[in-house]
Amino acid sequence: MEFDPALYGAVAESLLLAAGWPGHRMPLVIGDCNAPHVRAQLHNKKATDIFPDAVHPEAALSGLYLYISCFEESHTIAQDIKNADGSYWHAILHRLEPDAGNASYWFHKMGGHAVFPLLAKEAAALGYKTKATWDPQAFLAFCDSGANQKLTLEIQNAEWQLLFHHCARTK
Helix, strand or coil: CCCCHHHHCHHHHHHHHHCCCCCCCCCCCCCCCCCHHHHHHHCCCCHHHHCCCECCHHHHHHHHHHHCCCHHHHHHHHCCCCCHHHHHHHHHHHHHCCCHHHHHHHHHHHCCCCCHHHHHHHHHHHCCCCCCCCCHHHHHHHHHHCCCHHHHHHHHHHHHHHHHHHHHCEC
8 A cells, every 4th residue: 555644634644744654663562652742742632633534533543643652542542432443443552562362352343344355465465474354363363473573563554554544534
């Protein structure tokens, strides 16, 4: 996927660029917020201030916080979103915690997701052995194994881009 921050509006684009896009990758294990200057810009803003025309502004905001490793903020938002998008962000952040059991619960609760077919293609193109349909539980096990961290980072980045785009795209 060719990810273009400009698709999500000027505010979101400036925040993503300030967070280090395109070179920044979320870590495999969540740590301290790595962009406190972006966190400060997000403070006291509503999701619709940043993503006014997004399909799901709250889910996009949860994803943005996760991108900059602001675990608590992302978690607070994701746990209140009662659909597959919220469950997906929730599962990813617990995968990064790492809390495989909790991540597995949220992946199971989520069921399928619209980004799975594209994610399976992206992951396969990166060299990950996957079926035609994305299996988040299998990727969770792959992450837990610690095998091929470079590949894991690239797949996680593709996953983030696809899910973020799904949530932040315009109506």
